[in-house]
Amino acid sequence: MRAPRDHGPRALHHRGSPRELISRHIEPHVVEVHGDEVMDWADGEARGLAARVEKSGETVFCYAKDPTPLLASLSRRELRYLHRPADLEDVFLKLTGRELRD
Numbered sequence: 001m002r003a004p005r006d007h008g009p010r011a012l013h014h015r016g017s018p019r020e021l022i023s024r025h026i027e028p029h030v031v032e033v034h035g036d037e038v039m040d041w042a043d044g045e046a047r048g049l050a051a052r053v054e055k056s057g058e059t060v061f062c063y064a065k066d067p068t069p070l071l072a073s074l075s076r077r078e079l080r081y082l083h084r085p086a087d088l089e090d091v092f093l094k095l096t097g098r099e100l101r102d
Contacts (some may be wrong), residue, residue, distance in 0.1 A: 027063035035079035093100045
């Protein structure tokens with residue numbers, strides 16, 4: 001399996017099984033967070049609890065090796081969240097970015 005990496009005009013290819021690509025390129029846990037105060041939470045507390053935090057639209061994606069601190073923080077707030085394992089889509093988005101370019 002190959003996953004493209006976009007660094008401008010040139011794309012690099014990464015090889016390996018889906019599990020290998022996930023373990024090599026991304027944190028194993030993803031917590032997707034939604035809600036009225038999500039951006040304030042992301043800019044403050046989340047940054048210290050996750051290895052990486054990304055914003056896309058009204059959703060915050062938190063990537064972590066251990067999601068326990070994130071989930072504890074979220075349990076004290078009125079934010080909606082989904083905790084899930086990382087997948088190939090997460091690897092693809094990390095390697096290529098979330099933004100569209102012409």
